[in-house]
Amino acid sequence: MNLSPDQLIYWQMGFIKLNATIVFTWLVMLVLVLSSILITRKLSTHLQRSRWQNLLEVVVITINQQIEEVGLNQPHKYLGFLGSLFLFIALSALGTIIPGFEPPTGSLSTTAVLALCVLVAVPMFGIQDQGLARYLSTYTKPTIIMLPFNIISEISRTLALAVRLFGNMMSGAMIIAILLTITPFLFPIVMTLLGLLTGIVQAYIFFVLATVYIAAATSTQKTSAASVN
């Protein structure tokens, strides 16, 4: 049994290889981008619109509102990064209901990359918003003594993000695989539904945490609020 879809290699040439993680990532990307292209090809600005356009609008507006509710005043600026995180993780979780689908988020490499992206994006948005000096000074708040702890906190929360998502997705896939060998009929279906719920919740958690980190970095006041949280 493979713990991660990374170990399921379809093609390899030296260092370069094509494993299940990359292939299913491409699949998720293809579904997302293709459906976006197809639906946004004939967008209506009238009151009447297609149900697919309506679905996309609901998704985009909901993500936008969530970003705003967390405390980011200009959600459009962060929508590209945070929305893509949510949609990628959520679609990977949704895909688990298809037999044979390996969620790319069940690979620690993927979750690590997503967490790394958050790790990079947080200071990037922080510096963009406040300037370098002011952003760096937030690490010395409330005193200079807190600097190492703040750095450790930054790294640890990134690790936590990566491992939390990986653990949840991997465990879901593992439980289903084990249950299939023990009780092959109804029980795995129930567990799949549970896994689906867990996957969506994890997507939401990952998205909200990333938003909160960015919100904390873009405002000094919000940094303290986030620290309390």
Added chain:
Amino acid sequence: MLIDWFTVIAQLINFLVLVWLLKRFLYHPILDAIDAREKRIADELADAYEKRAEAEKQREAFQQKNADFIAHRATSMANVTAEAKAEKIRLLDLVRQESDALRSKLSLALKSEQLTLQDSLTQKTQEEVFLIVRKALKDLAETSLESSMARVFIARLAALKDEDKVSLTSTFESASQPLIVHTAFDFPEAERSLIKAALQDMLGASADIDFASDPNVISGIEVNVGGQKIAWSIADYLAILTKHVNQVMQLHDESRDKDQAIDGEGQGGHEIHV
């Protein structure tokens, strides 16, 4: 090892590409469409507010006009009513006058017709009377009406008082025209001679006497001398006859009116039953 570094690099690239693609094909178009729709709705709302304000303004103007119109209508109506009343009175007066004129005209026409009818009746009666008397006299006394009339006329001449005779003679002599004896019909020569002789006996032998027949002469024989008249007249008989005829006619009219009244009541009763 759970982390594969090649996969990490590949996934990093994949994720960045995904972010770019979704930005390009999903977020921007959808947000643009939403913004366009919001702008459109805002424009339509603004337009609607503008139209509503305009409609409100027009409604107020219309209400004002309506109030003016109602006030104007009331005034006009009062004026027109007064004018119509005056016109009605005027027309009624006119109709009354015309009616009075027509009534009097009709009355005159009726009177004239009545007179004409009376004249013609008198004429006819006279003719009939003469005819009957002539026939009766001829049948009973073997004499003609003309000779009887002439005798009566001559007798009446003879019975004139002396002062009347003198007055007639003087009047005739003062008139330069000949004396004309008007008769209702042509008299035979014998009777003419008798009358002529009687007149010449009274007026003088040289008196010029002519005869003229005129069916309108009711009297039968009539002589006019300077306003004085000697005549044998059947007018009295005719007057009596006319009186009797009128009485009969009146009775006939009354009985006819009574019959009509009874008929009217009967019809009324019949109508009640219907």
